[in-house]
Amino acid sequence: MSMVSLPLFLGRCTLSAFSERLMRIQYVSQELRQRLFNVLDGLEIVDPHTHINPHQPAANTLADILGYHYYTELAHSAGVPREYIEEPGLEPKEKVSRIVAGLGPLENTVQYSWLIEMLQTFFGFEGDTLTADNWEAVYDSSAKTMSQPDWSSEVLRRSKLRGVFLTNDFDDELAGFDPEVYVPCLRTDDLVFHLGRKEVRERLESSSGVAIKDVASLRSAIAARFEHFFNRGARACAISLPPDFEPMPVEAASAETALQGVLAAGTQADAPRLRECSQAVFWMLAELCAEYGLPFDLMIGVNRAVYPGGVFQGQDLYDSRVSLIQYRRLFNAFPQVTFPLSVLASVTNQELTSYSWIFPNVLTNGHWWYSNTPTFIEYDLSARLEAVPRTKQIGYYSDMYKLEFALPKFAMYKRILAKVLAERFVIDRGWSEERAVAFGTQVLRDNTETVFYSREGE
């Protein structure tokens, strides 16, 4: 048997003993992460938050893919004029050609990596970059693939998705699709923040059949929409909230005054009236979530239209100075409502972790938008995994607009989950791989089921 000369602190040993020691390093290595990833990647899951249109869930052409705001806004940020890529009436192919021309400066971004991984997985693309030289072939061949009659089912199958949550306007009919696959979710931003708009009130009146004259009728109208959503299989109510919003119950008389002010003056109502009206409607939604047993997804921290000159969906940013203490009244007042929380800024993640560790009705939910990049996910996820009960963490959602994006986005998350489980649980804390995999499975798959699929009678 060969003898290997080793550094002093290891002493001399046989090659076999040497390989034993090396095993430990090997164990620390990429292979452990890969093994954990492989198991997680085999799971069939539900995606608990997307913007999928169930009537057109998959892309028709690459224009639907490259039209995703991540590509247009990053290309615009790197110098492409908005008018050039958003010119009205552009043919899909021309649009793709223009966006591709602006992709070069984005090649480092993780968002770009989603695009490449998706093209490779679904459309047989073999390159690392999409350029002026190769995009057209990809465009044509992918269009062919996308035109298969069962393409969206095929994407779901290959992405191992058994369901995707939708983001439905409150007046959505929710008809014409399978709610077991495309799961309705009542999005309520318009009700809380845009009731001053005549068009919003008209949509509410028309969809509910209730004329809105006062708080009582407003409540009836909204309740009617809850009833509708509940009956069509909705599994959550959701809303995104600006950093300065503070949920608060509003006394009946004040709420009435506020609403009348908003009904009379619309978006031109006094700021305090508008704010109280928002708070009153928000509180109503929480009450209805309690009544219907629906989780209330709160997505906290976005400022809309900070950059009005930006591309479509590329204008929103944030003020990271927000605290969950603003939500203390809500969490205390509705112990029976489950609040899966997303925060926009990673600096709020410790609060999210702590509030989920203390409040039974607060859960961590995914990695949202500007925090949906590996460095922030890795740090935020690590903090959650070690301090929040394992039953209270909903690992990830894709937030996608087209089905093709779930696969690369979830793959990114699963690689990070495998990395954190490998480094912080198997290595640092001596867990077995089996235990790590079971934990990852719960966070990635099981909790979504437990949290959203436990409506009464089910």
Next chain:
Amino acid sequence: MSMVSLPLFLGRCTLSAFSERLMRIQYVSQELRQRLFNVLDGLEIVDPHTHINPHQPAANTLADILGYHYYTELAHSAGVPREYIEEPGLEPKEKVSRIVAGLGPLENTVQYSWLIEMLQTFFGFEGDTLTADNWEAVYDSSAKTMSQPDWSSEVLRRSKLRGVFLTNDFDDELAGFDPEVYVPCLRTDDLVFHLGRKEVRERLESSSGVAIKDVASLRSAIAARFEHFFNRGARACAISLPPDFEPMPVEAASAETALQGVLAAGTQADAPRLRECSQAVFWMLAELCAEYGLPFDLMIGVNRAVYPGGVFQGQDLYDSRVSLIQYRRLFNAFPQVTFPLSVLASVTNQELTSYSWIFPNVLTNGHWWYSNTPTFIEYDLSARLEAVPRTKQIGYYSDMYKLEFALPKFAMYKRILAKVLAERFVIDRGWSEERAVAFGTQVLRDNTETVFYSREGE
């Protein structure tokens, strides 16, 4: 000699040269961390902040262990009703049985790992999880161990603790224990924030023998307590502070008005009166710390009773929007007072690092509460180790209520300290192991001595 075929960039080399290269990896590996940990783990240290009751320092049964708020609050957060585990008159064994039933969802948490490591170390437990099937045997055998007459000394010895700091109410007699082992520390939250409560004023009058009629007599009363604590071996004054507190000197007349308002109306006094009274008392404490040469531990950032429905000691949370700039007047006004600072939120850690790097009288102190989990410790510690003078960092305190917890909590810290020293100093900066160990020793052990044991005449 065997030849090993290596990738191109390494070139071909002999097995021995190959092993040389591998040495470098080995060095990077777990073994380095383990070696550093082993040295740090052998040190006898003082724990500079705990909530130990010196008359009952160790646990009597597992109920004292599982009654720690981390387990009750996390179990409650994961679904166990408060009333179930806090039912009055519960027998210890029944209480443990009920808490154990709710531990399953916590098995991932680092707090749970403290429990298991402690049971394994002190009570011969051999499992990885405490369950309905195995808890009773542990309960019985541990009760037997705990009932040994010298159990608390044994715990101290095996935990390598030569002293633990206490958290004493201002009216504590400080009698009946050895202050060299159980080191008195004057906790002052009541004086600063609850002087409006009649019961607090009565305790102060009765313990000091001074009737509180005005600022002068209030000061005499508090000074009497400092004298008492100093004479009984106190080594620090300490307080926890809400995020919106801003220390400020209050003019004599204003302070008098504020105090009179509080004496008259108690907790119902006007908010500005209450605030000025708090500020005046706080400033008085700083002056007395100067007078008695006591370090003033500031624990910054907690909001009390955010979740009033929570379990005992499981109701506090925070608003992470706090800045040390609020303390600039204090740090400037008392250059002769040492302020070991703890911050509740990791987002404040960079400020803590910077303020300690600039102000001679500001020190970093441990990793507090919601920041006492590995991901935050690792990040916060890394930032401190590389930018704060090594003499100004008090590494860790356990914050424990029962002696058994120091060992697993310090073990967690020492593993992270070893990891950071290995990765960021030995690997990244080329330090020798000896130098890394010396630095770790100073942070973990020596600074506690230097900072707290340098009272005049000692």
Next chain:
Amino acid sequence: MSMVSLPLFLGRCTLSAFSERLMRIQYVSQELRQRLFNVLDGLEIVDPHTHINPHQPAANTLADILGYHYYTELAHSAGVPREYIEEPGLEPKEKVSRIVAGLGPLENTVQYSWLIEMLQTFFGFEGDTLTADNWEAVYDSSAKTMSQPDWSSEVLRRSKLRGVFLTNDFDDELAGFDPEVYVPCLRTDDLVFHLGRKEVRERLESSSGVAIKDVASLRSAIAARFEHFFNRGARACAISLPPDFEPMPVEAASAETALQGVLAAGTQADAPRLRECSQAVFWMLAELCAEYGLPFDLMIGVNRAVYPGGVFQGQDLYDSRVSLIQYRRLFNAFPQVTFPLSVLASVTNQELTSYSWIFPNVLTNGHWWYSNTPTFIEYDLSARLEAVPRTKQIGYYSDMYKLEFALPKFAMYKRILAKVLAERFVIDRGWSEERAVAFGTQVLRDNTETVFYSREGE
């Protein structure tokens, strides 16, 4: 061929297959980082922000080195009285002797590592610590080296710097140096924040030849300085800003009133007048940057003189509660101006990343001051590299006062850049080394050229 017994999950394999597997670990190892570093370290670059005095760019003695505020402030923080090291009239050698005596507690800091690496690189120092025993030899031999007539050129050459940006007062003559090597940069803090000081107004009047009577003449005076700077080769306008500053256009009449108030009452003018005056001047600067095609470096977040008792340049700290949303009006109003942004606190880095990802005119710029330490750089850099277009990231600047510091500071940055590229791009994302190196080169070198060297006509 020898057989190596491997753990079960690897199976048995030949030594050669074994080495193949080990290659992957090797690849993960230090060697990859080292290879990436070596390439980056070979690049000739421009340092886009320093405080170099072009008439005296390099040090004369170690006193110029150890007088850097990092050493005096850290030594002071660790216990050295300010008066001792700042005693007026100290001879350089005596000053060094006094500072060296206080360096012991700093040996852990990264700032200290800059010192040692610099002494080793430029002055043949062979130790790891500078102590009472060895400093004098270093002092003497370094003084000899520094006295070489071409020393500053030699430092530039060995540091691979082809240019360093200066920080010039608005009334700087900008004469007597080569602006291709020492690149002028118009620093504007005095104009925005200290126009109330008579001395500042006099300097402006005298350097511009314009009497300041109203907003129009103030603008003419400042415009004259832009013209001067532009003609002497200035490549940027720069300013540091306190956390509470919010740029805003000020209506003509209000601006006039504010300015008249400041002209009349100086620094004693009402706070709102002073603030509006600052805002009006700031807006003027942005307009002039647009006019002259100069990037406007914003360094956001510093509070001056928080610790008035501190050493020279060691008195400033910050309130990390700042948001880039305060700058939304500015970024929207000046799409034609490039804003390279530095933030003082790492908790603002995610906002910087997001704002750079959305706004075409916002760029990330270096790692400033209290965030210029490895842990923060590594985290902040990782977040930027994966989400900001690669054309919009200016990697690093030294902020140095003496040329000798560029080398160790850039070396620190390049090591971290190599680490992040190795771990997060080559390992985590499967990039080739070539691609990683190209990205690093762009961030470290190329973007500085693109951003600052594209003035009209060049």
